[in-house]
Amino acid sequence: MRKTFHSIIAGTGSYLPTRVVKNEAFIDADFFDGEGQRLDKPGAEIVERFAQITDIRERRYATPDQVASDLAFLAAQALFDSCPTTDPEQLDYLLVAHNFGDITETNRRSDFVPSLAARVKHKLGIQNPHTVAYDLPFGCPGWLQGVIQADYYLRSGDAKRVLVIGAETLSRVCDPHDRDSMIYSDGAGAVLFEARETGPDDEPVxxxxxxxxxxxxxxxxxxxxxxxxxxxxxxxxxxxxxxxxxxxxxxxxxxxxxxxxxxxxxxxxxxxxxxxxxxxxxxxxxxxxxxxxxxxxxxxxxxxxxxxxxxxxxxxxxxxxxxxxxxxxxxxxxxxxxxxxxxxxxxxxxxxxxxxxxxxxxxxxx
Incomplete structure (x- = not known):
């Protein structure tokens, strides 16, 4: 009889950048609309209206020395630090969801080569060549799409452990003259999924x-x-x-x-x-x-x-x-x-x- 597997969360980790940017930082910004016309309302009014619409009062930005793969690595490191019995060498897949690659503070061009997943695997020091590392661009739903891919791997029996990370530095792609830029922030989260064998009478989990x-x-x-x-x-x-x-x-x-x-x-x-x-x-x-x-x-x-x-x-x-x-x-x-x-x-x-x-x-x- 073919074994049945379900995908279980075995660990989590995240990294919140230390740089806190409050709404007040945008009061003196020059904002323009989609037609290139300057918004003529006072900055404090624009910022307060933004907070009412979005509920956002502050956000986190990466420090100048950090890029997205750094945040992804720190989130993964936090996960493994909290799960000391979990060996990164036993990962079958390492997926990193993002949309803009690594962008530095001084050169705001997307850098995708090598992949962010390869960079994270390198930073973690994983020697296992069978830990397959790749990226997943899918917009904001990218991390969850990575989870769905992980589920296919684990249910099929092809993998036992898959790490799915979501990391982004949206502060590096914000237009300083677009009020929507106040929405965006930086951060990273990592979740480890494992295959659990279940019997025919077990409740699905x-x-x-x-x-x-x-x-x-x-x-x-x-x-x-x-x-x-x-x-x-x-x-x-x-x-x-x-x-x-x-x-x-x-x-x-x-x-x-x-x-x-x-x-x-x-x-x-x-x-x-x-x-x-x-x-x-x-x-x-x-x-x-x-x-x-x-x-x-x-x-x-x-x-x-x-x-x-x-x-x-x-x-x-x-x-x-x-x-x-x-x-x-x-x-x-x-x-x-x-x-x-x-x-x-x-x-x-x-x-x-x-x-x-x-x-x-x-x-x-x-």
């Missing part, structure tokens, strides 16, 4: 279901790289830009249904969901997604604390938001949020592509 979608015909360029919004800007860099309203509408239409489809696939309902760990993209948008999700099940109100948030003090660090959130909860460092055996955790993310995905995970009892 670990990853129970997942789903992904890519909507490129109308939505491919809602997030894109472009020149500065300031027509007088003399640099030739490309910066991250987004069509905020259309992105909001896409997320609100797509993410709740993706979560419900994933719960349906697992044979579960909304009442079975203990926690929704959602990509920390925009506080108000995530709240709207939660409300729309519960609306798909009738008039059921969302329980208090079901969707823990970090965006108010960590901002949007793209692929790092989910693994960082998970690590903070796992380590008891997020007030009011805990994960206990038997809990059903739903992960969900949306971002450039446009891509959207979700994963349903049941916490093992041991």
């Amino acid at each position: 670990g990853i129970l279901s997942h789903g992904s979608r890519s909507d490129t015909v109308q939505a491919a360029h809602l997030l894109r790289m472009a020149t500065s919004r300031n027509p007088a800007y003399t640099g030739d860099e490309l910066f991250l830009q987004m069509e905020g309203r259309k992105l909001y509408e896409y997320a609100l239409k797509t993410v709740p249904q993706a979560i419900k489809d994933c719960l349906d696939k697992a044979g579960l309902g909304i009442a079975d969901m203990s926690k929704l760990l959602i990509h920390q993209a925009n506080g108000k948008m995530d709240e709207a997604i939660l409300k729309r999700l519960y609306g798909l099940y009738g008039d059921t109100p969302a329980p208090a604390g079901v969707m823990p948030m970090t965006i108010s003090w960590l901002g949007n660090s793209s692929v790092a938001t989910l693994p960082t959130l998970l690590d903070l909860i796992t380590r008891g460092q997020l007030a009011g949020s805990t994960i206990t055996p038997g809990d059903v955790i739903v992960f969900a993310s949306v971002g450039a592509g446009m891509n959207c995905n979700a994963v349903v995970y049941r916490v093992p009892s041991e």
Whole structure:
């Protein structure tokens, strides 16, 4: 009889950059709209309105001597430091999700060669040539897509241990003249998945279901790289830009249904969901997604604390938001949020592509 495996979380780690940037740092910025017109409102008013819309009050930036692969390595190191019996040499795969490679403070060009995964494996000193290291660019849902790939490896019996890291330095691709630049931040999170053999009478645990979608015909360029919004800007860099309203509408239409489809696939309902760990993209948008999700099940109100948030003090660090959130909860460092055996955790993310995905995970009892 063929063995059955489920993908179990065996360890977590994260790295939060030490540089804290509060909203007040942007009050004197010259912001321009999409037509290149200077915003004529006072800076303090622009910043306060931004905080009301996004819930973001501060964020973390990497220090000038750090790049994304450094943050990824530090997150992985934190994981292995907390799991001293886990040998990095026994990893079958090491996946790093990111979107911009390594970008230095002084030369803001993306560096992808060698891959960030290869750099992290090198920094960890892993000698095993069969620890396959590769990168995954998939927009903000990249880390969760890496988890989905890990699940395929582990369920097939091809792998026993897969490390999935999300790392980004969005501060290096921010247009200083775009108010949306206040959304972005830097960070890294790492999660180790292991294959657990289960018998025919065992309750399914670990990853129970997942789903992904890519909507490129109308939505491919809602997030894109472009020149500065300031027509007088003399640099030739490309910066991250987004069509905020259309992105909001896409997320609100797509993410709740993706979560419900994933719960349906697992044979579960909304009442079975203990926690929704959602990509920390925009506080108000995530709240709207939660409300729309519960609306798909009738008039059921969302329980208090079901969707823990970090965006108010960590901002949007793209692929790092989910693994960082998970690590903070796992380590008891997020007030009011805990994960206990038997809990059903739903992960969900949306971002450039446009891509959207979700994963349903049941916490093992041991």
